[in-house]
Amino acid sequence: MKDLLEPLLFPHNLLLLGLLAACIGYRKKGLWLLLAFYYLAGNTWLANQVRHWYSGYVATYAITADSTTLLLGCGGSASTLPACAKARIDTLAGLLPERASVLISTAHCQPYVEYLLSQQRQLAVDCFNGGDNTYQEFNSISARGLKPDYILTSDFHAWRVSQLVKQHGLSSRVIASSSQTLRPVNCSYNCFITVNLSNFDFYSKLTAEFSSYAVYRLTTGWTDWYQAPTN
DSSP, rough: HHHHGGGGGHHHHHHHHHHHHHHHHHHHHHHHHHHHHHHHHHOOHHHHHHHHHGOOOOOOOOOOTTEEEEEEEEEEEEOOHHHHHHHHHHHHHOOOSSEEEEEEEEOHHHHHHHHTTTTTOOEEEEEOOOOOOHHHHHHHHHHTTTTOEEEEGGGGHHHHHHHHHHHTOOEEEEEEEOHHHHOOOOOOTTTTTOHHHHHHHHHHHHHHHHHHHHHHHTTTOOOOSSSSSOO
């Protein structure tokens, strides 16, 4: 009973109940549409189904010896390494064989290279500034004639990266480091009568991925924001 009733007292679920009361009291179509959107975007059962579908683009491969893996950058500065970059490097270090080459695409090479080499691996590592976004990075790859065997990114970028791999005619396999984004949310008896704020975060990231790629495809013919840096 506790697991059933306690979530109903959370602020986001009180808002759900308030919207339901307003819909019943005022009987306005707009309120019903707002309630439907708020419920469907926050419903845990539905969000977990979408997580399961998106996870189909997330894979982990056993990296073969003498292969080349490209690690896509994840921001940072000349002296700091963000958590997403550490997660990618940790994932990569756990998959690398004894002999392998690693390419890193980032504007700040030193912290990436130092953290990777601190994993005590015998690696051939090269780093270059691929640009400010994933699209510039892929154009940099093409401009340099690189054909990595594997490309590593974060899990919620996997779909967009896989589309870019196809577009650029690469045969690279996409490996994704794990984050909390795709972790299924626990769902018990209250699954169908409550919402969860983590689902809104999941949908916002998913929408950002699809929107970003859609904007890229729509504007590639008449803008140059996706072009690789010249230096």
